[in-house]
Amino acid sequence: MSENKKVRVRFAPSPTGGLHLGGVRTVLFNYLFARQQGGDFILRIEDTDQSRYVDGAEQYIFDCLEWCGLIPDESAKVGGPFAPYRQSERKSTYRQYAEQLVQDGYAYYAFDSTSELEAQRSQFPNFRYGHENRHLLNNSLNLSAAEVASRLQQNIPHVIRIKIPVDDTVTFTDLIRGEVSFDTNLVDDKVLLKADGMPTYHLAVVVDDYLMKISHAFRGEEWLPSAPIHILLWEYLGWKADMPKWVHLPLILKPEGNGKLSKRDGDRLGFPVYAMNWTDPKSGDITRGFREMGFLPEAFINMLALLGWNDGTEQEIFTMDELIAKFSIDRVSRSGAKFDFEKAKWFNHEYIKKADTASLKPQILSILKEKQIEIADNYYLDKVIAIVKDRLTFLQDFWEQSSFFFQQPVEYDLNSVKPKWSDVKTDFFNSLIGIFAGLQNASSAELEAQFKKLAEEKAIKVGEVMLPFRIMLVGGKFGPAVFDIAQLIGLQETTKRIETALKAFTG
């Protein structure tokens, strides 16, 4: 085994729909490991199942990776020394290896039709195509050489199956789980090459990982049970010395109840499961993604990295560079992790708080554009972002938290003011307007001082007029410090709002 061979890892999705959280985490771990080891990160499209192929899914995967900042070094998009990177375009290369396995006695042709297999399965509850029954079935192990040749000649539909050995044990080391063993008597003679000439996943991964010189194979734990097939294949093909190290990642589970996290859970529980919005080309249904929900990619990545990995310290916020430096396979946990959306929100909140206004601006501008707000003064917008940033869990919260900086309140929380309203208060605010008229470029502290002074003169408790003032400017009981708001929107606008609100309060 060439211990020092160059690190080359791959993410190998099938283009069948949205890109799941767990998928992105697998990409992330691949990417971190490759960057840290000075290796290559490859994206290979596993589109061997034509019936499941979904238009647009491949482009979508590229878009997701780009949003996350996890750009592959080699892919169907940028090419590379081992092109093509789409399995459907590599179709011709698989057959020869399957034939070679048949030649060497490690695989065989099987002519059983789908309905024949179904019949077997319904007759025998635990039917398994394997050593116990392969000599009774319709395959080249039982048919004469002449018969097999003739069927092949006539193009009679057939598959190639691996011939799993009897009474043997396949043992291998998984970098996360340690040593894992399987009794070969319990492993099926899986199909390697389908009737349509396409390889199944089992053949395709092994062939491509070998051809693409993959050094470490990261994949979800759901693949663990089929690992013995792949290991046998590496052996039978004569490539055992080049077999990658196996890294089976723990699964991401539903937050409540049992099972693997699925798109449906997101719909049901109200959080995204896909990285970005996914539109089903057939139904037109849109499944919401983390990006559109208002997640910052850095927060999304950070959250994912900590789902099943930690550096052993109490640090939770990591930049991509820190993750690259600190990632290690042996600190990945063995057990599945239930996805906690609350924690995901916390990460996002932290990232928005520490983000500088400039980096938030492009997205804020597009939110404002949706609301038909034209921004004439960039400086003003910067101030607004700076003042409300800390209150945002999602970028989408921006409008809700700051609309009053761009327009007069649409409605007032009258229940909080009207019952306690009095002429004294009306008088107070009218006087306030007068005072503001004489001021210019006042700081918020100055406004506050004037406000309090007036209250004292009018013998009103500051608290009595504070809340009404806020509601006049904002519409409700929320938002940043009132005088900061007044100062920012300007005295003229403040006065205007007092006047409008006064009518609403006294009407």
Add this chain to the structure above:
RNA sequence: GGCCCGUUCGUCUAGGGGUGAGGACGUUAGAUUUUCAUUCUAGAAACAGGGGUUCGAUUCCCCUACGGGCUACCA
């Protein structure tokens, strides 16, 4: 059913033969914010069970239970 993997607060996890079992999210209470959020302080909250091994097990071994995955000409 069979096989494989797993099991520390509600959740993500640290730890590891002798610990007050640590942190974070969430949660509760209080302070600050004359609003709300932020922030701060404090609190509640966990080693699945049973056998071993050991002077001593949450930690090592075995069994059980529970959870998960796989069991397609899908990946």
